[in-house]
Amino acid sequence: MGHATRTYVSPVSTSSSTRARRLPAWATSFGTQIIAALVVGLVLGLVAKYTGSTAAKPNALGATLSTIGSSYVALLQTAVVPLIFTAVVSSIANLRQVSNAAKLAWNTLLWFAITALIAVLIGIGLGVAFQPGANTGITQQAKYAGKTGDWWAFLTGLFPHNFLGLSASSTVADGGAVTTSVSFNVLQILVIAIAVGIAVLKVGAKADPFLSFTRSALEVIQKVLWWIIRVAPLGTIGLIGNAVAVYGWDTIGALGKFAIAIYVGLVLVLFVVYPILVKSHGLSVKQYFSGVWPAVQLAFVSRSSIGTLPLTQRVAERNLGVPRGYASFAVPLGATTKMDGCAAIYPAVAAIFVAQFFGINLDFSQYLLIVIVSVLGSAATAGTTGAVVMLTLTLSTLGLPLAGVGLLLAIDPILDMGRTAVNVAGQALVPTIVSKRQGILDLGLYNAKRSGDAFADEAERGSAGTATDGGTNDGELVAAR
Numbered sequence: 266m267g268h269a270t271r272t273y274v275s276p277v278s279t280s281s282s283t284r285a286r287r288l289p290a291w292a293t294s295f296g297t298q299i300i301a302a303l304v305v306g307l308v309l310g311l312v313a314k315y316t317g318s319t320a321a322k323p324n325a326l327g328a329t330l331s332t333i334g335s336s337y338v339a340l341l342q343t344a345v346v347p348l349i350f351t352a353v354v355s356s357i358a359n360l361r362q363v364s365n366a367a368k369l370a371w372n373t374l375l376w377f378a379i380t381a382l383i384a385v386l387i388g389i390g391l392g393v394a395f396q397p398g399a400n401t402g403i404t405q406q407a408k409y410a411g412k413t414g415d416w417w418a419f420l421t422g423l424f425p426h427n428f429l430g431l432s433a434s435s436t437v438a439d440g441g442a443v444t445t446s447v448s449f450n451v452l453q454i455l456v457i458a459i460a461v462g463i464a465v466l467k468v469g470a471k472a473d474p475f476l477s478f479t480r481s482a483l484e485v486i487q488k489v490l491w492w493i494i495r496v497a498p499l500g501t502i503g504l505i506g507n508a509v510a511v512y513g514w515d516t517i518g519a520l521g522k523f524a525i526a527i528y529v530g531l532v533l534v535l536f537v538v539y540p541i542l543v544k545s546h547g548l549s550v551k552q553y554f555s556g557v558w559p560a561v562q563l564a565f566v567s568r569s570s571i572g573t574l575p576l577t578q579r580v581a582e583r584n585l586g587v588p589r590g591y592a593s594f595a596v597p598l599g600a601t602t603k604m605d606g607c608a609a610i611y612p613a614v615a616a617i618f619v620a621q622f623f624g625i626n627l628d629f630s631q632y633l634l635i636v637i638v639s640v641l642g643s644a645a646t647a648g649t650t651g652a653v654v655m656l657t658l659t660l661s662t663l664g665l666p667l668a669g670v671g672l673l674l675a676i677d678p679i680l681d682m683g684r685t686a687v688n689v690a691g692q693a694l695v696p697t698i699v700s701k702r703q704g705i706l707d708l709g710l711y712n713a714k715r716s717g718d719a720f721a722d723e724a725e726r727g728s729a730g731t732a733t734d735g736g737t738n739d740g741e742l743v744a745a746r
Contacts, residue, residue: 543694
């Protein structure tokens with residue numbers, strides 16, 4: 266009997282032992298994995314460099330790191346085209362649920378542009394002040410002889426040549442083998458998606474099957490994208506390792522200076538620009554930050570505006586008092602087009618870094634082109650982890666070498682945490698500002714007492730203020746004043 270008793274207790278003991286040996290939360294968190302990947306990539310990159318690996322003739326370790334890094338970038342780029350198209354079409358179609366849709370949509374886009382303009386000007390100022398790519402010791406040997414971009418190329422590039430904005434090119438190797446590569450123009454895809462989204466609105470109920478398919482496709486693509494996000498630590502090892510193996514310590518120092526410039530810009534936007542905008546609209550800065558903070562925290566860890574979208578929309582409605590009908594349009598649209606971190610500060614500093622790194626002097630017109638691309642092309646980021654597409658778009662428009670993309674992606678995971686946090690904070694800020702300006706913001710929810718939970722207690726709204734600034738119920742919009 267004693268033996269039988271021990272037999273029955275044993276599984277319980279084993280289970281308890283397993284729980285006791287479980288790793289702590291910090292050891293399994295995504296942020297910890299990214300930091301560990303950076304360290305591992307740095308070490309492997311140095312080992313590859315000092316065992317003779319070069320860009321022209323990589324050894325086995327150098328080739329492995331290069332392959333891992335480029336494969337991860339390819340995974341991200343694969344999701345770009347379907348993600349941009351489905352996300353933008355679905356966001357525009359959400360206008361069907363909103364009364365006075367045209368005016369609200371116009372005001373939302375206007376404030377997206379205003380905040381993006383402020384952010385990109387801050388980015389350009391920091392790039393000029395920090396000079397992150399200057400004096401790296403690499404400039405002369407990497408001297409770039411290409412042609413920088415111009416206005417005409419930018420304008421003509423807006424017009425799609427086919428439905429998906431795709432283009433193909435073929436090259437013939439020495440042995441006669443033909444290689445064909447397909448590329449895409451993200452601005453053209455954005456133009457197509459906007460046109461289709463507007464057409465869906467105009468067609469009405471007959472477009473419901475197409476819209477249902479598009480929304481389902483978006484859900485599937487987001488799931489695939491999340492899987493790609495989860496393997497980011499592996500991609501980080503390859504990207505940072507390859508950069509160190511090719512460029513060495515000079516690159517590490519330059520990238521460190523670049524990272525500091527980016528985070529200074531992010532801090533200025535999040536803790537200076539946004540509070541000024543909140544205060545100038547007669548709202549509490551403390552309430553804004555306490556309301557949006559759960560989404561900002563998740564964005565910092567997940568590095569995905571799309572992945573954070575459900576929580577961002579929830580805090581906009583429950584904590585900041587944005588009407589549900591309007592939030593269902595503005596927040597998803599913001600998750601694909603409102604990128605003050607990824608599409609304003611980052612590409613501005615990055616373009617200046619790449620130009621300095623390769624010894625290219627930018628003139629005033631090119632700085633102005635950076636501003637235009639950042640304000641108009643922010644949808645190219647499409648809420649993905651990292652700003653691969655936006656960086657490629659900016660460098661391509663300016664005619665800067667795309668080799669800078671691989672270089673900067675080496676430290677992208679660390680930068681992307683802060684960038685995405687700022688993106689999400691802005692995606693909740695603009696609907697709040699527009700709602701306040703149009704008299705439809707629920708001030709009771711906005712000013713409700715925060716108890717430390719993720720969402721404000723709706724029971725507190727009565728003691729915090731009137732139900733809405735314009736006297737409407739949640740989810741209902743009246744004609745703007």
